Amino acid sequence: MIYTVTFNPAIDYVVHLQGELKQEGINRNTAEEYQFGGKGINVSNVLRTLGVESEALGFVAGFTGEGLEKGLQASGLHTDFIHVAEGMTRINVKIKAEQEAEINGIGPNITQEDMKQLYQKLDQIQAGDTLVLSGSIPSCLASDTYEKIMAHLADKDIRIVVDATRDLLVNVLKYHPFLIKPNNHELGEIFNTILKTDEEIANCARKLQEMGGRNILVSMAGDGALLLDENGEVHRIGCPKGSVQNSVGAGDSMVAGFLAGYLTKQDYSYALKLGTAAGSATAFSIGLAEKQDIDQLLETL
Numbered sequence: 001m002i003y004t005v006t007f008n009p010a011i012d013y014v015v016h017l018q019g020e021l022k023q024e025g026i027n028r029n030t031a032e033e034y035q036f037g038g039k040g041i042n043v044s045n046v047l048r049t050l051g052v053e054s055e056a057l058g059f060v061a062g063f064t065g066e067g068l069e070k071g072l073q074a075s076g077l078h079t080d081f082i083h084v085a086e087g088m089t090r091i092n093v094k095i096k097a098e099q100e101a102e103i104n105g106i107g108p109n110i111t112q113e114d115m116k117q118l119y120q121k122l123d124q125i126q127a128g129d130t131l132v133l134s135g136s137i138p139s140c141l142a143s144d145t146y147e148k149i150m151a152h153l154a155d156k157d158i159r160i161v162v163d164a165t166r167d168l169l170v171n172v173l174k175y176h177p178f179l180i181k182p183n184n185h186e187l188g189e190i191f192n193t194i195l196k197t198d199e200e201i202a203n204c205a206r207k208l209q210e211m212g213g214r215n216i217l218v219s220m221a222g223d224g225a226l227l228l229d230e231n232g233e234v235h236r237i238g239c240p241k242g243s244v245q246n247s248v249g250a251g252d253s254m255v256a257g258f259l260a261g262y263l264t265k266q267d268y269s270y271a272l273k274l275g276t277a278a279g280s281a282t283a284f285s286i287g288l289a290e291k292q293d294i295d296q297l298l299e300t301l
């Protein structure tokens with residue numbers, strides 16, 4: 001079974017504006033969409049699209065949390081959220097104007113009691129299962145939360161995927177995550193540099209592997225991705241051409257595609273292709289990728 005954990009789910013409010021985002025006065029949307037998001041939830045949604053079952057864990061609160069939970073369940077996703085008493089699930093604003101901008105909210109106040117409940121759920125995970133820890137840790141929790149979870153589960157044979165940035169990511173490497181997926185900018189930030197060539201990217205990926213990561217998948221938006229697999233082999237893939245509609249969740253879709261591909265064929269080259277097809281299919285869609293679009297793109301890779 002695959003479990004995803006989203007500490008801070010969100011209703012993504014995607015707004016489209018004609019022209020520039022005005023700094024003063026009222027901006028009026030020309031179109032808008034709502035999506036039930038948060039990184040782990042996006043991973044679970046795309047896994048389901050690919051026919052792979054998962055359970056979405058995390059914290060929800062208030063009327064937005066209730067709406068998100070009901071909406072996800074109505075779409076057929078298995079969820080087992082913890083209900084937090086104080087605050088509300090955030091609404092993240094994604095602005096699509098001539099420039100793109102995002103405003104991500106703070107989220108509810110998760111207590112130590114809520115965390116205990118999460119640990120009880122994590123203790124049910126069995127050897128051979130996969131756990132995806134994805135997204136930012138809310139400011140009410142310690143920044144070593146992922147690290148602590150991995151330390152707690154270290155003796156179990158669980159495949160753990162971490163999609164997080166900077167210290168959050170670096171600090172979990174000693175627990176040998178099965179997969180990490182920084183993008184090329186995040187990878188550069190870790191080493192205080194701007195990465196320009198594939199060679200530079202592969203070298204930094206190798207450093208993360210030396211620090212304990214098993215498979216290092218570096219996504220590069222429209223430039224595709226580079227995978228340094230656990231056997232030390234570098235795979236480079238470009239990405240299909242298409243018209244980008246909304247790239248929110250492209251990275252999460254890539255993680256879902258990679259996992260689905262790996263779990264069905266145990267083949268890293270195929271996993272990278274399915275991850276790329278899923279990531280690009282999401283970038284080319286208003287919401288998350290649809291199965292037929294993923295299949296079509298996969299054929300071109």
Ligand SMILES: Nc1ncnc2c1ncn2[C@@H]1O[C@H](COP(=O)(O)OP(=O)(O)OP(=O)(O)O)[C@@H](O)[C@H]1O
Pocket residue numbers: 183184219220221222223224225239240241242244247248249250251252254275276277278279280283
């Ligand atoms: N402009 C694009 N054109 C084609 N494919 C894209 C584009 N942007 C993203 N993708 C696909 O999605 C994958 C992941 O994208 P990206 O590197 O932007 O991840 P990310 O930074 O984690 O994204 P996000 O945080 O928006 O989810 C890419 O490797 C590619 O396959």
Ligand SMILES: O=P(O)(O)OC[C@@]1(O)O[C@H](CO)[C@@H](O)[C@@H]1O
Pocket residue numbers: 008010012036037038039042092104134135136137248249250251252
């Ligand atoms: O604030 P975080 O947890 O870092 O990111 C949250 C988020 O931006 O990530 C997803 C896209 O990857 C969106 O669904 C969501 O709004």
